[in-house]
Amino acid sequence: MSSRCWRRGAELLFAVLLCGLLQGAAVAAEEFDYGLVPRKLADDTWVLIGKTEDFNRSNGGNIVNTAFIVTTEGVVVIDSGPSRRYAQQMRRAIARVTEKPVIRVFNTHHHPDHFLGNQAFAGIPTAALAATIAGQREEGGAFTDNVYRLSGDWIKGTEPVPADEALRPGVQSIGGHELELISLSGHTSGDLVVLDRSTGVLFAGDLVFYQRAPTTPHASIAQWLAALDRLAAVPYRLLVPGHGDPVGDGRAIEQTRRYLVWLEDALRRAAERGDEMSELFGLAIPAEFAAIPLAREEFARSVAHLYRRYERETLRRSR
Ligand SMILES: [Zn+2]
Incomplete structure (x- = not known):
């Protein structure tokens, strides 16, 4: 092997090693990086x-x-x-x-x-x-x-x-x-x-x-x-x-308000109909809210959190 060839080989090896090191460092830095940019x-x-x-x-x-x-x-x-x-x-x-x-x-x-x-x-x-x-x-x-x-x-x-x-x-x-x-x-x-x-x-x-x-x-x-x-x-x-x-x-306040009004109304009506909690999970969500991220998941959670309360209220009122 000529010395020139050897030198090029060593440079290449160094470059590969350096690249590997940098990649390793990048992975370590990215790990658990929330990427917070104010x-x-x-x-x-x-x-x-x-x-x-x-x-x-x-x-x-x-x-x-x-x-x-x-x-x-x-x-x-x-x-x-x-x-x-x-x-x-x-x-x-x-x-x-x-x-x-x-x-x-x-x-x-x-x-x-x-x-x-x-x-x-x-x-x-x-x-x-x-x-x-x-x-x-x-x-x-x-x-x-x-x-x-x-x-x-x-x-x-x-x-x-x-x-x-x-x-x-x-x-x-x-x-x-x-x-x-x-x-x-x-x-x-x-x-x-x-x-x-x-x-x-x-x-x-x-x-x-x-x-x-x-x-x-x-x-x-x-x-x-x-x-x-x-x-x-x-x-x-x-x-x-x-x-x-x-x-x-005011659109964020209004969107939150309309969602809550719909949610409360849906829970109350279901309680008045005597629906089982499990029946509510498949309820249609109005198009206005259905496209919002996590609408289906949060609706299901809200049913689990809140529905018993609406059932109890309906029972109390009917007595
Ligand atoms: Zn929060």
């Missing part, structure tokens, strides 16, 4: 948009919208996401936008996709409504087990950390942003909505879903509809739903 919505205001999917092993629970506001005092985080790993990556995403430290976290409600990242914000005041903290304490362990079952190792090392401060509704001024904290209920027994009066952005939590079927494991539809009336009267410029794209008008 989208700027308004001055100082960023959102991380989740997929309109169920928890699964490829999305790792990145199915929720989280947000942050960069104030002059520091960063305010609204919802911490579905896992410790998500929140660690969220902190890195925030650090790519600003050097300011995170100074406060709000949890909009106690569902796992909105607060299981709290662990990665240890030492930072984390506030939620009292009902939310009670729910986090009571159900956080079961939620974590369930999410782990659905999303696997994305969730590894995640512990449920309840918010450490029960917040009072009202206005808080933080670093030049006037935040109105509004206490509502209906999706759960404690649903916090944050209106940034300085930018007009309304963080609606899961009281509003847009192009993603609403979830109802802790819902009171009557309270939820009343909450939507309150939200519709808020003078916002941009609404960030808990799931789905932000909108600048």
